[in-house]
Amino acid sequence: MPEKHTVAFLGLGHMGAPMAVNLVRAGHQVTGFDVVPAALEAARQRGVPTAGSAADAAAGADIVLTMFQTGQQVLDAYRGGNGQPGLLQAAAAGTMFLDCSTINVDEAREAAALAVQAGHRSVDAPVSGGVVGAEAGTLTFMVGGEAEDFQAVLPLLEAMGKRVVHCGAHGAGQAAKVCNNLILGVSMIAVSEAFVLGEQLGLSHQALFDVASAASGQCWALTTNCPVPGPVPGSPANRDYQPGFAGALMAKDLNLAVNALRSTNVAGRMGPLAAEIYGRFAAEGGAGRDFSAIITDIRNKSEQQALAAAGEASGRERAEGRRATTAHDDGSPE
Amino acid sequence: MPEKHTVAFLGLGHMGAPMAVNLVRAGHQVTGFDVVPAALEAARQRGVPTAGSAADAAAGADIVLTMFQTGQQVLDAYRGGNGQPGLLQAAAAGTMFLDCSTINVDEAREAAALAVQAGHRSVDAPVSGGVVGAEAGTLTFMVGGEAEDFQAVLPLLEAMGKRVVHCGAHGAGQAAKVCNNLILGVSMIAVSEAFVLGEQLGLSHQALFDVASAASGQCWALTTNCPVPGPVPGSPANRDYQPGFAGALMAKDLNLAVNALRSTNVAGRMGPLAAEIYGRFAAEGGAGRDFSAIITDIRNKSEQQALAAAGEASGRERAEGRRATTAHDDGSPE
Numbered sequence: 001m002p003e004k005h006t007v008a009f010l011g012l013g014h015m016g017a018p019m020a021v022n023l024v025r026a027g028h029q030v031t032g033f034d035v036v037p038a039a040l041e042a043a044r045q046r047g048v049p050t051a052g053s054a055a056d057a058a059a060g061a062d063i064v065l066t067m068f069q070t071g072q073q074v075l076d077a078y079r080g081g082n083g084q085p086g087l088l089q090a091a092a093a094g095t096m097f098l099d100c101s102t103i104n105v106d107e108a109r110e111a112a113a114l115a116v117q118a119g120h121r122s123v124d125a126p127v128s129g130g131v132v133g134a135e136a137g138t139l140t141f142m143v144g145g146e147a148e149d150f151q152a153v154l155p156l157l158e159a160m161g162k163r164v165v166h167c168g169a170h171g172a173g174q175a176a177k178v179c180n181n182l183i184l185g186v187s188m189i190a191v192s193e194a195f196v197l198g199e200q201l202g203l204s205h206q207a208l209f210d211v212a213s214a215a216s217g218q219c220w221a222l223t224t225n226c227p228v229p230g231p232v233p234g235s236p237a238n239r240d241y242q243p244g245f246a247g248a249l250m251a252k253d254l255n256l257a258v259n260a261l262r263s264t265n266v267a268g269r270m271g272p273l274a275a276e277i278y279g280r281f282a283a284e285g286g287a288g289r290d291f292s293a294i295i296t297d298i299r300n301k302s303e304q305q306a307l308a309a310a311g312e313a314s315g316r317e318r319a320e321g322r323r324a325t326t327a328h329d330d331g332s333p334e
Numbered sequence: 335m336p337e338k339h340t341v342a343f344l345g346l347g348h349m350g351a352p353m354a355v356n357l358v359r360a361g362h363q364v365t366g367f368d369v370v371p372a373a374l375e376a377a378r379q380r381g382v383p384t385a386g387s388a389a390d391a392a393a394g395a396d397i398v399l400t401m402f403q404t405g406q407q408v409l410d411a412y413r414g415g416n417g418q419p420g421l422l423q424a425a426a427a428g429t430m431f432l433d434c435s436t437i438n439v440d441e442a443r444e445a446a447a448l449a450v451q452a453g454h455r456s457v458d459a460p461v462s463g464g465v466v467g468a469e470a471g472t473l474t475f476m477v478g479g480e481a482e483d484f485q486a487v488l489p490l491l492e493a494m495g496k497r498v499v500h501c502g503a504h505g506a507g508q509a510a511k512v513c514n515n516l517i518l519g520v521s522m523i524a525v526s527e528a529f530v531l532g533e534q535l536g537l538s539h540q541a542l543f544d545v546a547s548a549a550s551g552q553c554w555a556l557t558t559n560c561p562v563p564g565p566v567p568g569s570p571a572n573r574d575y576q577p578g579f580a581g582a583l584m585a586k587d588l589n590l591a592v593n594a595l596r597s598t599n600v601a602g603r604m605g606p607l608a609a610e611i612y613g614r615f616a617a618e619g620g621a622g623r624d625f626s627a628i629i630t631d632i633r634n635k636s637e638q639q640a641l642a643a644a645g646e647a648s649g650r651e652r653a654e655g656r657r658a659t660t661a662h663d664d665g666s667p668e
Contacts, residue, residue, distance in 0.1 A: 105535050128549055142545055163548065167541045175535035176545040179528035183551035186524035186604065187517070193602035194513035197591070200598035201439050201509035207501045211476055211510040214497065215462055216579075217517035219553030245550075257531070264534035265643050267635035268527035270520065273607055301601035309599050 004028055005156055008057035010077065010087075011067035011101070012043040015127070018134040019067065019100070019160045020048045026159035031057040055080075055090035063096045063156065071107025074099055078114050088118040095120045098153055100141070102126040102252070104259050105174045108144065112170035123149050124173040125157060125164075128180070130245050138162045142180075144172035178260050181253040185274040185291070188221040188250075192295035195228050196302055205230055227292035236290035244290035251275070251282040338362055339490055342391035344411065344421075345401035345435070346377040349461070352468040353401065353434070353494045354382045360493035365391040389414075389424035397430045397490065405441025408433055412448050422452040429454045432487055434475070436460040436586070438593050439508045442478065446504035457483050458507040459491060459498075462514070464579050472496045476514075478506035512594050515587040519608040519625070522555040522584075526629035529562050530636055539564055561626035570624035578624035585609070585616040 005028050009020040012034040023030050024047055032048040033056070034040045044050045051057035054077060058064045064087055068074050078097070080086025087097070097115040099108065099122075108124040115122035123145035133139040139161035143150050150166045157164045167176040194217070198208040209231035213223050225244070226232035236244035254275035261268045278286075281297050339362050343354040346368040357364050358381055366382040367390070368374045378384045385391035388411060392398045398421055402408050412431070414420025421431070431449040433442065433456075442458040449456035457479035467473040473495035477484050484500045491498045501510040528551070532542045543565035547557050559578070560566035570578035588609035595602045612620075615631050 140545075140549055165541070165545050167545060168537055171535065172537050172541065175532060175537040176542060179532045179535075179537065179542050180546045180549050180551035182528050182531070183521070183524045183546060183553065183556070187521045187551075187553055190517045190520035190524075190604045190608075193595075193600065193605055194516050197516070197594055197598060197600045197602065197605075198509060198513045200600055201505065201513075201594060203502055203506050203509040203513065207499070207506065208510055208513050211474075211499050211501060212514045212517060215474055215514050216554045216559070217514035217521075219517065219521055219555075220550045221553075222517070225550070260531055260535060261527075264531060265636055265640035266527065266531045266534055267632055267639045268531065269607060269611065270524045270604065271527055271531075273603060274524075277603065298601055302599055305601045306599035 003155065005063045006061045007031070007156070008033070008051075008054070008061035008064045008087075008091075009048070009067070010034070010054050010057060010065065012039045012048065013067070013069075014131050015134045016067035017043045017046060017048070018131070019139070021046050022134075022137045022160045023156065024048055028156065028159065031061065033057045053084075054087060055085045058087045058090040058095070059092075061091065061095060063098055063153070064091055065098045065156075066101055068099075068101040068103075071101070071103030071111070074101055074103060074111050075107060075114070078111055088114060088120065091120060093119045096149065096152060097122045098125060098156070099123070100125050100127055102177060102256065103174060104256055104263075105171045105178065106259075106263060108174040109171040112145070121146070121149050121152075122170060123153050124171060125153065126173050126177040127161065128177065129161070130243065132244075133161070141165070142167050142173040142176040144168055144170050144174065144176075174256075175260070178253065178257050181250070182257040182268075182271045182274070184221060185250050185254045185257075185278060186270045187219045188225070188227065188292055189274055189277055189294055189298075191217075191219065191221045192227045192292070192298050195295060196298050199299075200302070221292070225290075225292050227295040236292055237295075241290040241293035241296070243288070244292070246287065247278060247282045247289050247291050247293065248287035250291040251278040251287070254278050337489065339397045340395045341365070341490070342367070342385075342388070342395035342398045342421075342425075343382070343401070344368070344388050344391065344399065346373045346382065347401065347403075348465050349468045350401035351377045351380060351382070352465070353473075355380050356468075356471045356494045357490065358382055362490065362493065365395065367391045387418075388421060389419045392421045392424040392429070393426075395425065395429060397432055397487070398425055399432045399490075400435055402433075402435040402437075405435070405437030405445070408435055408437060408445050409441060409448070412445055422448060422454065425454060427453045430483065430486060431456045432459060432490070433457070434459050434461055436511060436590065437508060438590055439505045439512065440593075440597060442508040443505040446479070455480075455483050455486075456504060457487050458505060459487065460507050460511040461495065462511065463495070464577065466578075467495070475499070476501050476507040476510040478502055478504050478508065478510075508590075509594070512587065512591050515584070516591040516602075516605045516608070518555060519584050519588045519591075519612060520604045521553045522559070522561065522626055523608055523611055523628055523632075525551075525553065525555045526561045526626070526632050529629060530632050533633075534636075555626070559624075559626050561629040570626055571629075575624040575627035575630070577622070578626070580621065581612060581616045581623050581625050581627065582621035584625035585612040585621075588612050
């Protein structure tokens with residue numbers, strides 16, 4: 001493969017557009033496409049040449065890069081249908097299919113198998129680092145595929161990220177991401193429960209941070225993305241939980257984790273609980289907030305729980321009062 | 335207070351004995367006691383002078399240090415009863431009551447209030463670092479109490495540990511420990527679920543470690559106490575899960591976390607789930623293993639789940655086979 005690639009960049013959303021811009025800057029010959037006209041136009045205005053369809057973009061490319069929301073979208077685009085030619089058919093034989101979407105491991109393997117069967121090469125390379133990392137070119141890529149295919153896409157990925165890890169065979173990139181984010185989602189809830197508990201026990205945020213950050217409670221969710229303002233000035237909690245890593249994306253990734261646990265019969269319990277908690281959080285207004293805002297959810301639910309407990313206690317007192325009165329009435333000589 | 339203290343050291347178990355030895359080595363005048371004769375004798379043989387009762391040890395001390403299993407034991411010892419004089423009564427006025435046990439925050443506050451009411455001073459200073467840290471004098475102390483009392487016990491604690499943190503008022507040491515260990519217990523389960531999931535997805539331990547340790551899944555449970563052998567050579571997984579930090583102690587600490595969540599009406603869900611998981615783990619043979627052996631528990635339960643799923647699938651096939659046969663029999667012309 002040549003040093004500079006001809007890249008069809010498909011999916012120019014909040015992540016895809018800045019990634020495509022970085023490829024253009026690095027001297028690659030990029031042709032972008034997005035089914036959303038506004039996204040296509042925005043990318044064009046940022047200097048990304050565009051095509052009239054995904055198939056047109058793929059036709060002249062040696063790399064077809066997809067950055068989609070779901071595995072179904074990836075599979076549909078590869079296969080085509082509804083009168084649209086599939087990318088696998090539109091691309092020249094031996095094209096590299098590089099999927100940077102975050103999707104189910106099973107879907108990633110299916111996509112890779114389809115590409116290989118059609119005479120192409122395939123790599124899954126989901127990213128972490130969010131929109132900020134995409135803009136700055138500091139993403140981490142977790143890559144699954146053949147060693148030589150990894151080497152082939154490495155310069156391209158390094159133009160968009162600062163860390164590229166080969167995790168294993170097809171699907172291993174998705175596997176690494178889903179496992180990492182399972183740990184992350186669970187730890188953020190644990191850290192948040194600990195801070196809310198600390199608040200109720202009269203322990204200052206800084207004191208808990210000082211103890212745990214230098215002890216066995218240390219974790220990225222605490223020491224980099226700290227869910228309370230103060231201890232880590234750069235964390236989203238200091239800017240009213242503007243993401244960062246949005247609650248909707250954490251809910252999506254934990255849903256992928258639950259799918260993976262189910263399909264492999266792994267008896268995980270923390271992952272599914274975290275998926276439930278983030279799913280509800282995203283549905284109840286947290287979708288666009290940083291995932292560390294889960295602490296506000298725990299705080300709110302704790303207040304409700306305290307009120308309910310107080311209500312029960314006062315209800316019990318009233319009931320006992322009534323019983324006492326009744327007993328007195330019953331026993332009164334009148 | 336003098337630089338060198340006269341210390342009644344009460345509770346000479348696996349943690350207490352080496353802590354007392356370190357105080358003796360640092361030149362403090364220690365008198366130890368334990369209700370278990372064998373523990374008392376073992377400490378004596380390691381060079382800790384001993385007394386005939388806790389009250390005798392406390393009588394001449396300027397610091398009464400307790401290292402017990404439960405808050406009830408601390409409260410009972412302070413108060414006395416059953417013909418035994420309480421420590422609060424046995425000690426000279428103004429004695430420092432330094433409780434290093436890990437107990438409920440409520441109990442720690444009650445113990446402190448009793449000590450202060452009796453004319454004494456009080457500090458709670460639970461530790462982390464385990465038996466290894468106690469032997470090596472590298473414990474972390476999390477301290478709750480008045481600032482001047484913290485300063486007074488600091489040299490003593492520094493003789494037994496390498497990190498001493500003032501966390502706030504009475505009970506704040508216990509609060510910090512329970513919050514830290516809530517994070518720790520939950521993250522270890524999450525890390526273990528991720529490794530077992532990775533195994534089933536064909537992701538090597540080292541690949542997952544390489545990704546997560548340098549990404550947002552990074553946590554002490556992964557990068558210091560890694561639950562699979564290999565990536566972190568010093569972790570208990572490399573010596574068949576010899577503790578380290580025993581499963582029974584993690585179960586105890588998570589139980590304290592649940593008590594604290596309940597008594598403060600904090601709507602935490604990860605903490606209680608972790609308490610349930612570690613409680614069962616400790617009861618089913620994990621009490622004496624390092625808490626990271628929870629991964630073997632998840633692996634076993636996953637195998638059972640896979641077998642059950644396979645059994646259901648084959649049962650369904652058999653049932654469908656029977657229905658097909660029955661249908662044919664019913665429809666046969668004979």
